[in-house]
Amino acid sequence: MRAGGPAGRSLGRVTTGRIVLAATPIGDxxxxxxxxxxxxxxxxxVAAEDTRRLHGLAQRLGLEIAGRVVSHHEHNEAGRVAELLEVVRGGGTVAVVSDAGMPTVSDPGLPLVRAAVEAGLPVTALPGPSAVLTALAVSGLPTDRFCFEGFLPRKPGQRASLLAxxxxxxxxxxxFEAPHRLAATLEAMATAFGGDRSAAVCRELTKTYEEIVRAPLDELVAWAASEPRGEICVVVGGAPPVQAVAADLVPEVLARADAGERLKDAVxxxxxxxxxxxxxxxxAALAARSR
Structure with missing residues (x-):
């Protein structure tokens, strides 16, 4: 049975061409x-976010890129879609690479993927290094449930609103954060989340001068005053569970009781x-009833 929807259409198409989202090293x-x-x-x-970086990587790996190399970045990716899809329709493989990590994750590639899915053309991924997962793994913070927020807005008001x-x-x-905005971002996080919220700044992951600083946000604000450089990920612990207070729950209990539920059952x-x-x-419910 053929699946429905855009993703399902790709199952009904026979072609030897494909798009491969290829993760590249984040440092090493x-x-x-x-x-x-x-x-x-x-x-x-090979559709590359930065063709010079791609050739530099190929040189470090000691390999030759035999295929055609085209630029594929945030300013031109929409205009590249039709061209790259034609390669796939013709049976060719299009490798999509960003400067580091997995394409489409705060990097170019999503418009091409969406267009390929809509056209019923194969899209797959070549997994590998990920700054998001690497930072999470070494942060020392809970890893069972997490979310990726990417880069925060540059304008202070928009950043504060999003963090709130x-x-x-x-x-x-x-x-993700740029080094020249790190101190301001950490300060905004301390304001929004509380200075005692646990966090980690992961700098230059997998590189020679890798540094991971784990501390409450207030301490990280002071540390960032030294203007650390390099590629940076910030990992912040989630909000602690809010402890409910009995008195705040009395109206709900009494409402259930007024609707016919036994008070003990409602409690x-x-x-x-x-x-x-x-x-x-x-x-607390009995005390409220007796007033």
């Missing part, structure tokens, strides 16, 4: 996989869903 060229080496050596077209909206986020958060249900002690909630 030795992290390049054998599959990446083979892809760069054999793809008909994340203040109650329970998952660990991962951000049990609300206490179970909020974690408040049944005894405390029952006493």
């Amino acid at each position: 060229a030795g992290d390049a996989s054998a599959r990446l080496r083979d892809l760069l050596s054999t793809a008909e077209v 909206g994340l203040a109650a986020e329970r998952r660990t958060m991962v951000f 049990s249900a609300v206490a179970e869903s909020t974690g408040v002690a049944k005894r405390d909630l029952y006493a």
